[in-house]
Amino acid sequence: MEQRYAELKARLAQIFDLRRTQELLFWDQTVMMPPAGAAVRSAQLSTLDQIAHGLFVSDETGGLLEELRPYEESLPYESDEASLIRVTRRDWEKARRVPADLAAEMVRAVSEGQEIWAKAREEANYELFRPHLQHALELKLRYVDCFEDYDDPYDVLLDDFERGMKTAEVRAVLDDLKAELVPLIAEVGSSEPDEPFMSGPFPVGAQHDLSLHLIERLGYDPRCFRLDLTAHPFAAHSGTQDIRLTTRYVENDLSSLFTAMHECGHGLYEHGVSQALERTPLATGVSYALHESQSRLWENIVGRSRPFWNHFYPRLQKTFPDVLGNVDQERWYRAINRVKPSYIRVDADEATYNLHVILRFELEQEMLSGRLALTDLREAWNARFEEYLGLPVPNDSLGVLQDVHWAGAGFGYFSTYTLGNIMSVQIWEKALSELPDLPEQFEAGEFGQLHEWLRTRLYALGRKFTPKETLERVVGGPIDAAPYVRYLKDKLGALTTA
Amino acid sequence: MEQRYAELKARLAQIFDLRRTQELLFWDQTVMMPPAGAAVRSAQLSTLDQIAHGLFVSDETGGLLEELRPYEESLPYESDEASLIRVTRRDWEKARRVPADLAAEMVRAVSEGQEIWAKAREEANYELFRPHLQHALELKLRYVDCFEDYDDPYDVLLDDFERGMKTAEVRAVLDDLKAELVPLIAEVGSSEPDEPFMSGPFPVGAQHDLSLHLIERLGYDPRCFRLDLTAHPFAAHSGTQDIRLTTRYVENDLSSLFTAMHECGHGLYEHGVSQALERTPLATGVSYALHESQSRLWENIVGRSRPFWNHFYPRLQKTFPDVLGNVDQERWYRAINRVKPSYIRVDADEATYNLHVILRFELEQEMLSGRLALTDLREAWNARFEEYLGLPVPNDSLGVLQDVHWAGAGFGYFSTYTLGNIMSVQIWEKALSELPDLPEQFEAGEFGQLHEWLRTRLYALGRKFTPKETLERVVGGPIDAAPYVRYLKDKLGALTTA
Numbered sequence: 003m004e005q006r007y008a009e010l011k012a013r014l015a016q017i018f019d020l021r022r023t024q025e026l027l028f029w030d031q032t033v034m035m036p037p038a039g040a041a042v043r044s045a046q047l048s049t050l051d052q053i054a055h056g057l058f059v060s061d062e063t064g065g066l067l068e069e070l071r072p073y074e075e076s077l078p079y080e081s082d083e084a085s086l087i088r089v090t091r092r093d094w095e096k097a098r099r100v101p102a103d104l105a106a107e108m109v110r111a112v113s114e115g116q117e118i119w120a121k122a123r124e125e126a127n128y129e130l131f132r133p134h135l136q137h138a139l140e141l142k143l144r145y146v147d148c149f150e151d152y153d154d155p156y157d158v159l160l161d162d163f164e165r166g167m168k169t170a171e172v173r174a175v176l177d178d179l180k181a182e183l184v185p186l187i188a189e190v191g192s193s194e195p196d197e198p199f200m201s202g203p204f205p206v207g208a209q210h211d212l213s214l215h216l217i218e219r220l221g222y223d224p225r226c227f228r229l230d231l232t233a234h235p236f237a238a239h240s241g242t243q244d245i246r247l248t249t250r251y252v253e254n255d256l257s258s259l260f261t262a263m264h265e266c267g268h269g270l271y272e273h274g275v276s277q278a279l280e281r282t283p284l285a286t287g288v289s290y291a292l293h294e295s296q297s298r299l300w301e302n303i304v305g306r307s308r309p310f311w312n313h314f315y316p317r318l319q320k321t322f323p324d325v326l327g328n329v330d331q332e333r334w335y336r337a338i339n340r341v342k343p344s345y346i347r348v349d350a351d352e353a354t355y356n357l358h359v360i361l362r363f364e365l366e367q368e369m370l371s372g373r374l375a376l377t378d379l380r381e382a383w384n385a386r387f388e389e390y391l392g393l394p395v396p397n398d399s400l401g402v403l404q405d406v407h408w409a410g411a412g413f414g415y416f417s418t419y420t421l422g423n424i425m426s427v428q429i430w431e432k433a434l435s436e437l438p439d440l441p442e443q444f445e446a447g448e449f450g451q452l453h454e455w456l457r458t459r460l461y462a463l464g465r466k467f468t469p470k471e472t473l474e475r476v477v478g479g480p481i482d483a484a485p486y487v488r489y490l491k492d493k494l495g496a497l498t499t500a
Numbered sequence: 501m502e503q504r505y506a507e508l509k510a511r512l513a514q515i516f517d518l519r520r521t522q523e524l525l526f527w528d529q530t531v532m533m534p535p536a537g538a539a540v541r542s543a544q545l546s547t548l549d550q551i552a553h554g555l556f557v558s559d560e561t562g563g564l565l566e567e568l569r570p571y572e573e574s575l576p577y578e579s580d581e582a583s584l585i586r587v588t589r590r591d592w593e594k595a596r597r598v599p600a601d602l603a604a605e606m607v608r609a610v611s612e613g614q615e616i617w618a619k620a621r622e623e624a625n626y627e628l629f630r631p632h633l634q635h636a637l638e639l640k641l642r643y644v645d646c647f648e649d650y651d652d653p654y655d656v657l658l659d660d661f662e663r664g665m666k667t668a669e670v671r672a673v674l675d676d677l678k679a680e681l682v683p684l685i686a687e688v689g690s691s692e693p694d695e696p697f698m699s700g701p702f703p704v705g706a707q708h709d710l711s712l713h714l715i716e717r718l719g720y721d722p723r724c725f726r727l728d729l730t731a732h733p734f735a736a737h738s739g740t741q742d743i744r745l746t747t748r749y750v751e752n753d754l755s756s757l758f759t760a761m762h763e764c765g766h767g768l769y770e771h772g773v774s775q776a777l778e779r780t781p782l783a784t785g786v787s788y789a790l791h792e793s794q795s796r797l798w799e800n801i802v803g804r805s806r807p808f809w810n811h812f813y814p815r816l817q818k819t820f821p822d823v824l825g826n827v828d829q830e831r832w833y834r835a836i837n838r839v840k841p842s843y844i845r846v847d848a849d850e851a852t853y854n855l856h857v858i859l860r861f862e863l864e865q866e867m868l869s870g871r872l873a874l875t876d877l878r879e880a881w882n883a884r885f886e887e888y889l890g891l892p893v894p895n896d897s898l899g900v901l902q903d904v905h906w907a908g909a910g911f912g913y914f915s916t917y918t919l920g921n922i923m924s925v926q927i928w929e930k931a932l933s934e935l936p937d938l939p940e941q942f943e944a945g946e947f948g949q950l951h952e953w954l955r956t957r958l959y960a961l962g963r964k965f966t967p968k969e970t971l972e973r974v975v976g977g978p979i980d981a982a983p984y985v986r987y988l989k990d991k992l993g994a995l996t997t998a
Contacts, residue, residue: 019547022540023521030528038724039742042520045779046738049517053551226536240544244537281543 003073010066015281020054026240033230059097067091085466099148112410119409126399128380138411155370159414163290166468176360178483190494197337199329206251208321213262221270221453235261237268245269260301267300274461289469294422303430309444343391345400357390362416427486432477501571508564513779518552524738531728557595565589583964597646610908617907624897626878636909653868657912661788664966674858676981688992695835697827704749706819711760719768719951733759735766743767758799765798772959787967792920801928807942841889843898855888860914925984930975
């Protein structure tokens with residue numbers, strides 16, 4: 003049995019090497035590659051994908067998993083070995099259900115969709131995009147049809163990002179949140195222009211040095227991390243000890259500091275996965291929502307907190323004396339935490355962001371169930387956007403066409419952003435209950451205890467358990483919007499009353 | 501038949517994608533990777549190698565090649581299709597002869613050897629290295645035994661770098677060269693200290709800008725190339741349109757300019773391979789010697805010439821006014837072309853370099869044939885080094901232990917450096933005979949016609965023909981040391997008599 007297990011592990015290590023190599027090639031393409039390399043790179047990525055997929059869905063993999071059932075049952079559920087067999091079997095069964103031609107058609111639709119979407123967005127013309135969206139939706143429904151055993155078609159798509167979570171659960175949580183959030187934002191939301199000091203100028207070299215300084219304090223280790231520049235920041239990794247973060251700088255904006263902390267949060271999660279899981283499919287974060295909980299925890303709960311800036315604000319002023327020399331810390335704190343409804347999701351503040359997500363989550367379910375025809379999508383978007391955020395949508399580019407996700411048939415994905423926000427506060431409250439002096443540590447510029455707590459409780463687990471089991475292990479209960487609502491009310495209430 | 505050919509091509513494209521990905525991973529490891537990523541990277545490289553090797557040596561590949569014989573014979577010898585089948589068959593037959601366990605043992609020996617060699621070199625202690633060298637040599641002899649049909653064991657090793665070339669041919673060419681070079685160097689070689697301006701200081705930022713300026717004039721195109729920093733400069737590529745050069749800068753030395761032109765020469769060759777050959781095993785330079793002929797042509801024949809500096813010297817002076825402001829161009833020209841025997845091959849000048857190579861070529865043959873026991877290697881090295889270069893060897897680090905190549909069982913490789921020098925002048929003379937105003941173009945800072953001539957005559961061919969056929973197509977005859985000897989005599993003679 004041990005020999006069979008070693009065979010499975012060796013096979014998965016090869017597949018995982020290919021998968022991580024794909025990620026590194028993608029990083030290289032985005033960050034380093036001379037532009038003319040794109041055509042060959044795309045072929046290389048597709049070759050790696052085909053080989054990895056072929057090795058994984060093979061009968062040999064399935065045979066090994068079948069033979070290893072008694073071995074798995076003889077071991078504790080939480081052992082690395084039983085977890086590897088259990089999680090791999092679930093992955094294998096899912097992968098086997100999708101016919102190769104459908105998978106290939108979806109890949110093609112994604113790459114075609116990007117271009118059509120970009121053109122339609124440029125022209126602010128939803129009708130131009132609608133036929134492609136229809137095609138993407140039909141492919142997604144064919145994908146849903148590959149599976150049984152779901153209550154809602156959205157369940158199947160959600161499962162790709164948040165294994166085992168049900169649409170009904172998400173709906174309950176997001177409905178709770180929406181009921182609290184819409185009136186709260188109507189109450190505390192500002193319509194004033196931004197503080198003038200928020201538009202700099204902030205020289206980009208100084209932004210870079212300060213970004214590095216901040217994330218090095220959070221846990222970024224130059225022996226294991228890089229920070230580079232891209233148009234769209236992201237975090238990637240080629241192994242737990244090789245983490246690649248990207249960011250961007252513009253002179254009239256300091257959001258780069260929060261971008262760096264956000265991506266660093268993703269990176270710390272991957273870096274913290276137990277090295278015993280390296281080169282297995284368990285060596286990565288467990289789900290999109292739990293990943294986002296970590297980027298948000300470091301960016302917002304830590305990085306937009308008073309204790310954090312009690313420590314770092316003097317340095318920030320010294321870095322940008324012309325702009326911030328005469329701005330007191332409280333004004334800075336309020337400016338970076340200001341709530342202000344706006345059109346574009348990716349520019350939204352911590353609170354209104356969730357309403358952008360809830361809007362998409364609702365529309366996706368209605369499209370998938372057939373309750374909303376694509377001919378009516380634009381009107382539905384505009385009506386609901388105004389209802390939730392209080393703003394009339396002036397055109398499709400600021401409305402239904404703003405995100406690339408649907409062009410890539412990325413249904414089921416948006417909700418994980420807000421689930422991540424919700425989990426981030428649950429995890430934070432748990433950490434704080436065990437380490438009550440964290441705020442004092444932040445004031446002193448110390449983040450090591452929080453990092454260590456998160457590493458041992460969450461990061462080290464990798465993908466051994468389901469997202470639900472993982473959250474349960476960390477916070478002792480299921481997902482719950484109440485702590486997040488409380489956190490937002492406390493933070494935003496204090497800002498308006500003070 | 502066309503369908504069988506398409507199958508072969510698709511299979512080779514996958515293998516070639518994996519091979520180029522290995523090269524990109526190696527580049528990333530050397531240039532970008534955080535150091536802690538090394539362990540997983542090494543596993544990834546080994547996985548890609550195993551999969552690519554497995555796909556290539558398979559019976560399926562051999563079966564396709566066999567089926568395609570009549571198709572190959574029906575096509576012109578120089579067609580892309582016939583060439584792909586012919587060259588691949590030769591590669592396949594070679595690869596099939598080496599048992600997997602020997603290949604694996606050689607890989608292990610290489611990685612173990614590095615460490616033992618580094619320690620022995622540090623301690624200047626050949627005896628420490630000797631047992632490993634014995635092991636490496638025995639493995640190489642076992643490798644030789646996998647083949648038949650050779651006149652000299654060195655033939656088999658040479659064939660890995662210079663397909664089809666025979667030891668006897670190389671020996672004849674290098675003996676000719678040695679007979680001319682030893683007395684020439686004794687006559688023109690200097691023992692004076694270097695000109696003081698050669699040690700700067702040259703600020704590294706300015707070195708980088710100037711390096712880029714020079715190679716952009718030679719043909720480096722930022723849409724298709726990068727230039728980065730490493731301890732040991734090299735050129736790599738992930739496709740013909742994605743060329744990665746590396747260089748290094750030290751403040752007390754301007755050799756970086758020549759390093760950049762050298763690596764750019766390698767890059768221009770890969771970049772110039774016909775795009776019709778992309779993603780096939782033909783999409784790369786044909787041999788080590790022809791590759792080196794291009795790095796040397798751009799570095800030495802172009803980059804150390806009078807017309808070149810007639811154009812660029814004023815700019816060089818302006819870049820480093822404190823150091824070169826009062827140095828006239830002729831002094832600079834003489835300083836960068838000075839012949840001076842020295843111990844370390846990689847620091848040697850254009851002329852003495854060849855004697856370092858010839859020494860190693862002779863010793864390798866004697867070791868492989870058993871005529872030289874490893875217990876006598878150090879003494880043989882020291883005696884012959886003094887005979888050729890006129891310098892007594894003070895210790896093993898400056899002598900027999902200076903190169904890493906033998907630690908990696910890299911026998912058969914050194915000679916290609918000098919073969920490249922020899923070919924570089926043959927190719928240059930041919931170009932000059934067809935484009936007699938090249939020197940005037942260089943004076944005007946124009947290198948496009950030479951680049952275009954080389955691209956269409958040599959680079960575009962990739963690996964379609966054997967190295968010998970390739971050289972024959974470019975210069976109209978076989979390798980011949982006479983033009984190179986004439987070139988060195990003219991250039992060096994003019995320096996001593998003027």
